[in-house]
Amino acid sequence: MPTPQTSCSLPKYLQDDGLTEECRDLITSLPTERGWVADHFFQYQGFWHHSRQLQGVLTCQNHFHAQDSDILLVTTPKSGTTWLKAITFALFNRWLYADDPQQHPLLTNNPHELVPFLELKLYVDNQVPDLTTLTSPRLFATHLPFVSLPTSVKDSACKLVYLCRNPKDTFVSLWHFTNKLRPAEKGTNSLEEVLDMFCRGVSLYGPFWDHVLGYWKASMELPEKVMFLKYEEMKEQPKVQVSRLAEFMGCPFSPEEEKEGVVDGILKLCSFDSLSNLEVNKSGKMSSGEEYKAFFRRGEVGDSVNLLTDEMTKRLDEITDEKLHGSALKF
Template identity: 65%
Template sequence: METPHPQEPKYLKDDEVSQECMSLLSTLPSESGWLSKKLYKYQGFWHNARQLQGVISCQKYFQPQDTDILLVTTPKSGTTWLKAILFSLVNRTHFKPTKGDHPLLTNNPHTLVPFLELKLYIDGQTPDLSSFASPRLFSTHLPYVSLPKSIQDSKCKLVYLCRNPKDIFISLWAFTNKLRLQEMGTNSIEQVFEKFCEGVSLYGPFWDHMLSYWNESLKNPDKIYFLTYEEMKEQPNLHLRKLADFLGCPFSTKEVEEGMVDDMLDICSFDNMSNLKVNKEGKLPSGESNNAFFRNGKVGDWKNYLTMEMVERLEKICEEKLVGSGLKF
């Protein structure tokens, strides 16, 4: 691999992986990435090198507790928003959403709800998770086939959030361009659209990712709660209460009457979170600016960017790949 630029942030350093991971990479199909130099196909899905090390380490070492809650998303599906909502929901007895000391006011949601393979296991080590209070709250972008078997076999709960692929694509294109160094230039929308349609994107193909969790949620609705970003945006109050029921921490009549549900949605709202100092100026330990995770949070923004031909092509892919599944966008 090429010598990294001295100023490269951690998220671009694909050469800092173990020998075991290096050996695996040499056996995998690869394509040029949107942000990293290369993406590698592992268990049917695309990863960059550093991330793949986290995937393998997580598969080997993560031991779930039955009370764990895992937020699973395809990238750019509203992950940041739902992390904030889940954190606020499960911690509401300790942190009232109206209090000025709420952790969401001074921490990016990605800090409060860490990614298993992108934060906790990314260095190939076994992290110390003893400081996590129960219920432990984690997140992942892993496809179902790549989830540690320990998670699949446990009683822990999974919340799966996905989004209209047209909006995912635009958000992913804008996000990766924002994280590219100046000397790397930007990717044109046409360049990456072709890759997206071929399934070559982080954790892609998006259709296989969504379908695997959709099918599992139908088989095991007590374990996997399947939610779309569009549903959550349209009826946030209803779906937040459904989430609370699913996770075994339902809102009491008193909480509902006192406005707890709405207060929680207010503190987690795009307008509130995007205007907080921590999210305007802070950075994650891996180097991403917190403000990169807040673009506009709207449904249907793809209409401002995609040509009719692009729309037709993506809709045809969805129609073909999701046919007969019952999953629609």
């Protein structure tokens, strides 16, 4: 059984020094695979996590108390998370900075700081944050699969916004991203090797298809609670989808706002070009060590054609067809 990584030379997001006895004991009983960045993945409740992140999952499950007015943004990694965070933050706070747009927090803060992850930020390292000072409605993010959500999230009237992305583009973006995070001495993951792992379901918060299907089914059964969005549709019809999102979140655009181009302003503020060229996102870092610029690569639809061979594409398409068969979900 592999032991957690404890080297202080590793960036914080790969260190495992803060694991509780509960987490360490659990790890010894879990299925294990080689990780893409950290040395190992551990399978918990059917999905793969590295050990420091798993600690955050456990703490979040034990201590997060959802409020009925909460909104959780949910994605698999590299499915448009940064963009979704920026858009929802701008939607929620559009009245606060209407008179002085140059003071907008998105101009000086990375979206991941403004909309914190539950298990990767607030509850990571077994910390239990005091959330009582946050004003309602509260906005959080998570990569947790539906089955692993805290009980309070499922039992409350809080809303979930799920954004998914074509698995081919998701995989390519995840491969680039994880290679940026790997320590130099580890070298680069080969595309062929991690594609095989991805297809077997072994990726961060994977299997990808199980993650997506969990929220797709929830959105069918609980449409008032779970909104299911596709990255490709967000890119193709941004104004339509953002208006739908605002309606679902309880802050719809007024006719006056639509006439004044408020939606266009939000989309411009939150565009890939705007966010990626801000100084904070070019030179800043997360407290755990990841550079903000690692979260911005291209943000395009169909970019996978530039990297995947025909054989790789066919393999991913066949798995997608098999996994989604009978669900009515299409990519």
